[in-house]
Amino acid sequence: MSAQLARPHILDPHGALDPCATCEARPVSVCNAIADTDLGRLAAIAVVTETEPGQCFIDEGEPANSFFNITAGTAKLFKLLPDGRRQITGFVGAGHFLGLAVSDTYAFSAEAIERVRFCRFQRSKLRMLLDDFPLMEKRLLEVAANELVAAQEQMLLLGRKTARERLASFLLLQSRQGMPCGHSRRRFSLPMTRSDIADYLGLTIETVSRTLTKLRSEGLIDVVSQAEIIVRNPSGLEGLAGGLC
Amino acid sequence: MSAQLARPHILDPHGALDPCATCEARPVSVCNAIADTDLGRLAAIAVVTETEPGQCFIDEGEPANSFFNITAGTAKLFKLLPDGRRQITGFVGAGHFLGLAVSDTYAFSAEAIERVRFCRFQRSKLRMLLDDFPLMEKRLLEVAANELVAAQEQMLLLGRKTARERLASFLLLQSRQGMPCGHSRRRFSLPMTRSDIADYLGLTIETVSRTLTKLRSEGLIDVVSQAEIIVRNPSGLEGLAGGLC
DNA sequence: GCGATTCGTTGACCTGGATCAATGCGCGGC
DNA sequence: GCCGCGCATTGATCCAGGTCAACGAATCGC
Structure with a gap:
């Protein structure tokens, strides 16, 4: 089951880029670079999970054990202040990656808005995963760079608009x-x-x-x-x- | 001259991480992975430049031809609204990378606060550079991931504090x-x-x-x-x- | 069908931070 | 030394958006 699930989600060159934030982005096809024999290995360490709307699947401050790839639905990412004030830092949909940051705890929480499906990997295996699939690393870098641009746009909005x-x-x-x-x-x-x-x-x-x-x-x-x-x-x-x- | 300049700046594992945003970051030593023979090639495509305080060296909206690595001094990154309102999205120092995003124009401007020195690469050669030095790509990904965390923290500040x-x-x-x-x-x-x-x-x-x-x-x-x-x-x-x- | 609950809208009022204005304080040029 | 200029501080006033409160309008369980 997993191989069939994994291909379109992790590897789909369209899903992973937010088209608004990255008008000039030229999606790199990661698909072609991964042989089917490798796909099995990839799928073997991924766990596909579904959440109901309103369910929190990442909690800020908790140990960052997993790395996520959203495959369907929409989730909100947010940070809280001690008194409960909340800032939503983004809405993420199919193709987004979560839990990239080099830190041993999550820097934000994530909660499903619609029913969300995602692949979950152990972060401890992320290094290995990236070493085995160098094109995935390139992909992640592109996505991260584009999210950074979107984040700067949002700072302009929050600070000055x-x-x-x-x-x-x-x-x-x-x-x-x-x-x-x-x-x-x-x-x-x-x-x-x-x-x-x-x-x-x-x-x-x-x-x-x-x-x-x-x-x-x-x-x-x-x-x-x-x-x-x-x-x-x-x-x-x-x-x-x-x-x- | 350039090889000596390039080693400590591009490759220094300490310079490139903002220690505040990335308390848990384990800097990866890129140094060790690049042979001295390669260093010459790397340096051959880098141009070392210095700017005076107040000088703008990246202009939002201009064609993004270069990729920068700051090696000394502090600069501010900012975005402007048409009527002149300004949002500074960050202050960057030695070790920071600029111009990563997959876009053909810069998404922000950069202006030196103190005298700034940086290495400049042609973006058209970035792909080649990353293919030749895979560890540099890993490094960039780490840096980008950590900047993303810092950006989220800043959104919380701007939106709710x-x-x-x-x-x-x-x-x-x-x-x-x-x-x-x-x-x-x-x-x-x-x-x-x-x-x-x-x-x-x-x-x-x-x-x-x-x-x-x-x-x-x-x-x-x-x-x-x-x-x-x-x-x-x-x-x-x-x-x-x-x-x- | 009908409370109960949650979400959204609208109004009245208040306040944190913006705006406008005056003054202070280095610092560089001559 | 003194003028001029850019930056910082301080005060007075204003207003965009927050807060508090009341009221619709969907949705759900029973």
């Missing part, structure tokens, strides 16, 4: 989610709650709600249902978001 | 700058201006100034001169900073 600008940036990001480079959807749905959006944008749920209402009243977007958005004026939103992403 | 907490976190980070894991200095100097600190912490210079004054009046720190800080009460500061870093 107004609530309006944050929501505009966020909606554009979501409209490009899972789309090929340079493309976006006019209509899309948000898998996360207002509270998640607020904690991602460094705002409160009230401000998120009010700002969405305002953007709608100005004709920039439509909020069809709680989770369903239509972008009515993409260039207007882009002007608000400031710059590219 | 108060001005007081931001300053406390910042001062602790600076007190650990360049120190081995788990160590810090009581007394240290800040190479950057208040304006840089403000743009790094998502505040204004006035708030930075006022908050430092407040922390001093409470006996947590001493501001000996503009650029010189003494931490009087480390655990008090840590309590404020919330959590580890």
